[in-house]
Amino acid sequence: MASFDPREVAVRCAHFIGGRSRDARAELEVFRPSDGGFQSGLPCASADLVDEVVEGTWRAWKASDWASRPPRERARVMRRWADLVEADGAVLGPLEAVGSTRPLREVLAWDIPYVAEGIRFFAEFADKHGGEVAATATSHLGLQITEPYGVVGAIAPWNFPLSMAGWKIAPALAAGNAVVIKPSELTPFSILRLAELATLAGLPAGILSVVQGDGRVTGDALCRHPRIGKVTFTGSTGTGTAIMTACAESGPKPVTLELGGKSPQLVFADAPDLARTARSVAAAITGNAGQVCVSGSRLLVQRAALEPMLEGIRAAFVDLRPGPTWSAAATLSPIISQRQGQRIQDIVTRSQAAGAEILVGGALEEGLGGAYYQPTLITGVGADNPAVGEEIFGPVLTVQVFDDEAEALALADHPTYGLAAGVHTADLGRALRLTRALEAGTVWVNRYGRSHDWIIPTGGYKRSGIGKDLGRAAYEATLRSKSVLIDLEHS
Numbered sequence: 303m304a305s306f307d308p309r310e311v312a313v314r315c316a317h318f319i320g321g322r323s324r325d326a327r328a329e330l331e332v333f334r335p336s337d338g339g340f341q342s343g344l345p346c347a348s349a350d351l352v353d354e355v356v357e358g359t360w361r362a363w364k365a366s367d368w369a370s371r372p373p374r375e376r377a378r379v380m381r382r383w384a385d386l387v388e389a390d391g392a393v394l395g396p397l398e399a400v401g402s403t404r405p406l407r408e409v410l411a412w413d414i415p416y417v418a419e420g421i422r423f424f425a426e427f428a429d430k431h432g433g434e435v436a437a438t439a440t441s442h443l444g445l446q447i448t449e450p451y452g453v454v455g456a457i458a459p460w461n462f463p464l465s466m467a468g469w470k471i472a473p474a475l476a477a478g479n480a481v482v483i484k485p486s487e488l489t490p491f492s493i494l495r496l497a498e499l500a501t502l503a504g505l506p507a508g509i510l511s512v513v514q515g516d517g518r519v520t521g522d523a524l525c526r527h528p529r530i531g532k533v534t535f536t537g538s539t540g541t542g543t544a545i546m547t548a549c550a551e552s553g554p555k556p557v558t559l560e561l562g563g564k565s566p567q568l569v570f571a572d573a574p575d576l577a578r579t580a581r582s583v584a585a586a587i588t589g590n591a592g593q594v595c596v597s598g599s600r601l602l603v604q605r606a607a608l609e610p611m612l613e614g615i616r617a618a619f620v621d622l623r624p625g626p627t628w629s630a631a632a633t634l635s636p637i638i639s640q641r642q643g644q645r646i647q648d649i650v651t652r653s654q655a656a657g658a659e660i661l662v663g664g665a666l667e668e669g670l671g672g673a674y675y676q677p678t679l680i681t682g683v684g685a686d687n688p689a690v691g692e693e694i695f696g697p698v699l700t701v702q703v704f705d706d707e708a709e710a711l712a713l714a715d716h717p718t719y720g721l722a723a724g725v726h727t728a729d730l731g732r733a734l735r736l737t738r739a740l741e742a743g744t745v746w747v748n749r750y751g752r753s754h755d756w757i758i759p760t761g762g763y764k765r766s767g768i769g770k771d772l773g774r775a776a777y778e779a780t781l782r783s784k785s786v787l788i789d790l791e792h793s
Contacts, residue, residue, distance in 0.1 A: 304406075304407070304630035305406065305628050305629055305630045306396045306399070306400075306406060306628045307628070308334060308336070308337075308339070308341075308396075308400045308626070308628055311396045311397065311400045313332075313341060313342045313397065313400070313401065313491045314491075314494065315328070315332060315342045315343060315344040315345065315490050315491070315494075315514060316345065316494065316514070317345060317347060317351075317355070317511075317512055317513055317514055318494055318497040318498070318510075318511060318512035319355055319358065319508075319511050319512075319513075320358060320362070320507055320508045320511075321501045321506075321507025321508055322501075322507075323494065323498070325345075326345035326347075326351075326514075327345060328342075328343025328344055328345060329343075329344070329345060329346040330343065330344040330345075330346050330487055330515075330516065331343060331344065332344050332401060332487070332488065332490060332491075333639070334400060334401060334626075334672070335401075335402065335403050335488075335627075335635075335636040335637065335638050335639060335672050335673070336400075336625075336626030336627050336628065336636050336671070336672045337626055337670075337671035337672050338640065338671045338672050338673075339671070341400065341401055342491075344487060344490055344514055344515075345514050345515070346487070346514065346515040346516055346519060346520060347484075347513040347514060347515040347519070347520040347523075348519065348520075348523075349519065349522075349523040351513070352482075352513055352515075352520060352523035352524050352527060353523070353527065355482060355511050355513050356453060356455075356482055356511075356524070356527045356529045356530060357529060358508060358511070359453050359480045359481075359482050359508060359509060359511045359529075360452060360453050360480065360529045361508075362480065362506065362507065362508025362509050363452060363453060363479075363480035363508075363509050366506035366508070366509055367506075368475075368478060368480070368505075368506050368509055369449075369450050369478035369479070370478075371478075372429075373428035373429035374428065374429050376425070376428045376475075376476065376478065377425040377426065377428040377429065377476070379503055379504045379505055380421050380422070380424070380425035380428075380472070380475065380476060380503075381421075381422055381425055382503040382504060383421055383499060383500045383503035383504075383505065384418040384419070384421040384422045384425070385418070385503075386499040386502055386503055387414060387417055387418045387421065387496065387499055388414065388415060388418040390414070390495070390499060391409075391410050391414055393495060394409075394414055394464070394492060394495055394496075394499075395409045395410050395414065396628070397491045397492045397495055398413060398414075398463060398464050398491070398492040399627040399628055400491070400627065400628065401463075401488075401489050401490070401491045401492075402460065402461075402463055402488075402489045402492075402627070402638075403460075403461065403590055403591060403593055403627065403635040403636055403637070403638055404462065404463075404464075404590065404627060404635070405627045405629075405632060405635060406627055406628055406630075407630060409464070413462065413464050413465050414464070415754075416465055416468070416754060417464055417465055417467075417468035417496075419754060419756065420468045420469070420472050420756050421468065421472045423472070423756040423757070424472040424473045424475075424476040424756075424776075424777055425472075425476050427473075427476055427477070427774070427777045428476050428477070428478075431448070431774075431777060431778070432447075432448070433445055433446045433447040433448050433783070434446045436785075438787070440790075441789065441790050441791050442787055442788060442789060442790060443786075443787070443788040443790055444785070444786070444787050444788075445785070445786040445787075445788070446783050446784070446785055446786070447783065447784050447786060448477075448778075448781040448782070448783050448784075449478075449781065449782055449783075449784060450474075450477050450478035450479040450780065450781060450782075451479055451531030451532045451780065451781070451782055452479060452480065452529065452531045453479065453480045453481070453482060453529050453530055453531060454470075454474040454479045454480070454481050454482075454530070454531065454532050454533070454534065454780060455481075455482055455483075455484075455524045455525060455527070455530040455532070455533045455534070456470035456471065456474070456481055456482070456483040456484070456533070456534050456535070457470075457483070457484050457517070457521050457524070457525075457533070457534070457535040457536075457537070457545070458470060458483060458484070458485050458486060458493060458536065459486055459536045459537045460486035460488040460489040460638055461590060461593045461594060461595075461638070462590070462594075463485060463486065463489040463491075463492050463493060464492045464493070464496065466536050467483060467485070467492075467493045467496055468496075469534075469536065469771045469772065469776070470483060470534050470536075471483060471496075471500075471510065473776045473777045473779070473780050474534075474780040475500075475505070475509075475510065476777065476780075477777060477780040477781050479531075479780055480508075480509035480510065480511075481509070481510050481511070482511045482512075482513060482524060482530070483497075483510075483511070483512055483513075484512075484513050484514070484515060484517075484520055484521055484524055485512065485514065487514065487515060487516045487517075488638055488639065489638075490514050493512055494512055497510050497511075497512050517541060517544075521545070522544075522548055525545050525548040525549050525552065526548050526549075526551070526552035527552070528552065530555065531555060531556075531782075532555055532556045532557070532558075532779070532780065533545060533549050533555060533556075533557045533558075534557070534558040534559075534769075534771075534779075535557070535558070535559050535560075536559075536560040536561075536595065536771070537560075537561065538561065538562050538693075539561040539562040539693075539718070539719075539765045539766070542559040542561040542562075542767065543765075545557065545559065546559065546768075556769075556779070557768060557769065558761075558767075558768070558769035558770070558771060558776075558779050559767045559768050559769060560595060560721075560760065560761055560762060560766075560767045560771055561595070561721070561762060561765060561766050561767040562595060562693040562718075562719055562721070562765070562766060563595050563596055563597065563599075563693065563719050563720075563721030563722060563762065563766050564599055564600060564690075564691070564692075564693055564716050564718070564719040564721075565596055565597060565598050565599060565600065565719070565721055565722040565723055565724070565742065566598070566600040566601075566602050566713070566714040566716075566723050566724070566740075567583050567586060567598040567600065567601050567602065567723070567724040567726070567750060568602045568710050568714060568723070568724065568725050568726065568727075568736065569583065569601065569602070569603045569604065569607055569611055569726045570604045570607065570710075570725075570726060570727040570728075570729070570732065571604045571605075571606035571607040572727055572728045572729060573607065573726035573727055573728065573748070574726075574728050574748060576607055576610045576611060576614065577610070577614050579611070579614075579726045579748075580610070580611050580613070580614025580615050580617075580618065581614060581618050582724075582726075582749065582750050583598060583601055583611065583614075583615060583699070583724075583726075583750065584614070584615045584618035584619060584677075584699075585618070585750070585751075586598035586724065586750040586751060587599055587677070587697055587698070587699040588618075588619070588622060588634065588677050588697045589751070590635050591634060591635040591636065591637055591674075591675060591696060591697050592675075592694070592695060592696045592697035592698060593635070593637070593638060593695050593696065595721055595766075596721055596722040596744065596751070596752075596760075597695075598699075598722075598724050598750050599693075599694060599698065599699060599700065600690060600699075600700050600702065600713075600714075601615075601699055601700065601701045601702070602702050602703075602704055602710055602713045602714060603701065603702075603703060603704070604703075604704060604705065604710070605703050605704070605705055608701075608703055612661065612679070612701070615662075615679060615699070616661070616662055616679065619662050619663065619677035619679065620662075621633070622634040622677055624636070624667050624670060624674040625670070626671075626672070634674065634677070634697070636670075636672040636673060636674050637672070637673040637674065637675050637696060638673075639673060640672075640673045642673065642695070642696075643666050643673030643674075643675055643696075644666075644673075646666075646675050646694055646695070646696035646698065647665070647666055647675075649688050649689060649692055649694050649698075650664055650678060650680070650689065650694075650698060652688045652689075653680060653683065653687055653688050653689035656683075656686070656687050656688060657682055657683075657687070658680045658681070658682050658683045658687055658689060658700075659680065659681050659682040660678065660679070660680055661679040661680070661681055661701075662676075662677065662678060662679040663675075663676030663677050663678030663679065663697075663698075664676065664678050664680075675696045675697055675698075676697070677697040677699075678696075678697060678698040678699065679699050679701065680698065680699065680700045680701065681700075681701045683700050683701075683702065684702075685713075687700070690702075691716075691717075691718075693719065707732060707735070707736065710736075711736065711739055711740070714740055715741060716764075717764075718764060718765050719762070719764060719765060719766045720741040720742045720743060720762055720763030720764040720765075720766050721742060721743055721744070721762040721763075721766035721767070722742050722743065722744040722745070722746070722762075723740045723742040723744070723745050723746070724745070724746045724747075724749070724750040725737065725740075725745060725746070725747050725748075726747075726748055727747075727748070733747045733748075741763050741764065742762075742763060743760065743761045743762040743763050743766065743767070743770075744758075744760055744761075756772050756773065757772075757773050757774075758772060758773055759771065759772050759773035759774070759775040759776065760772050760773075761775075
């Protein structure tokens with residue numbers, strides 16, 4: 303399947319409650335990012351409906367044996383779910399591509415296999431993670447046991463709807479929790495199908511629910527509900543702050559937040575193969591049109607490597623072809639909305655007014671229907687320039703030059719964000735020194751971006767988040783611990 307006709311994709315914008323879809327009156331409109339066309343109406347769950355769904359999910363969780371089921375049985379259900387997801391490309395692929403910025407080609411090659419593998423990964427923790435025996439007097443037995451929270455509230459972003467839903471749902475279910483997830487109102491289609499497939503795999507009806515709606519009403523009600531034991535969210539720092547506030551005011555309850563970033567890529571003159579490094583740097587800002595929390599949006603390059611890097615990045619940018627997510631020929635994704643496209647343009651314009659020079663790009667593409675932003679390369683910027691300070695969330699790369707490690711580290715430091723960083727050098731000692739010194743939750747060396755592995759946790763420093771997604775840490779974050787002390791002399 304190389305392409306599809308968006309008019310032939312049957313979308314159903316409903317809630318998913320009690321193991322089945324529930325239609326409701328449309329209050330919002332969903333538009334295709336690729337061409338700006340109207341795709342569907344969308345219901346918006348009120349606070350009362352959120353209360354009904356969370357209470358129903360909690361009752362279903364209590365009534366089912368999901369949390370008490372032998373762990374290997376939970377794992378078998380999840381593996382069946384993963385198999386169904388992996389085999390559902392003909393349905394799930396167009397659903398993800400039509401309403402998001404994810405090209406069908408990448409959805410089929412990356413997103414769907416990645417989600418399926420993540421479900422299998424967390425399923426394997428079910429019977430391989432337990433509590434601990436504490437060191438106590440021989441007359442006592444001290445234990446620390448783990449238990450699921452009950453109902454986990456999850457809020458997924460619009461940039462990778464399917465993948466991020468997998469981040470949230472899979473560890474929580476594997477640990478024995480129920481989940482209520484709210485997709486972004488901009489990209490509501492594929493997560494509904496993901497929930498349907500989980501039920502088909504044998505997940506007890508009602509313990510995975512999907513509520514559609516916006517953040518102001520639906521998301522806030524979900525975070526504040528007293529039955530929600532923990533909240534997990536990926537998205538902007540501003541929204542993450544609002545979520546943390548809601549959870550504090552209504553709990554307090556724990557949160558996992560992966561938030562914004564302004565990630566540096568440090569390129570030294572001794573980097574192995576500067577041409578390859580330039581392609582890697584370019585891909586790190588143009589992948590998904592820069593709409594990635596960990597996008598490498600700040601190039602910090604040693605002076606001797608500046609010209610070959612700029613030449614290679616220019617060439618990579620020129621090769622990209624904007625086009626709809628259903629076109630096999632397109633290699634540059636649309637921006638999620640016209641509003642977001644205009645926001646990118648506003649930051650670039652302010653950057654120019656503050657003295658920046660646009661070497662490549664710097665404008666929205668005309669005549670394509672959707673919002674497509676030209677891959678953009680900006681020089682002549684300092685730390686106070688808007689393009690350096692603000693998260694743009696588009697294919698815009700700033701360039702700053704350094705002469706030595708100390709200067710590179712000073713430029714890399716950002717007052718707000720610390721999500722990720724990249725270091726490109728052939729000097730292992732330098733790579734290790736910088737890895738230790740950089741204030742970032744993830745550091746990639748001589749590459750930029752995640753692999754298919756789910757074992758390596760991800761999360762941010764500073765205002766880029768709290769807690770970890772992926773890896774053992776994500777599984778453990780869906781469990782609470784209970785301390786037990788048994789008096790053996792009187793038992």
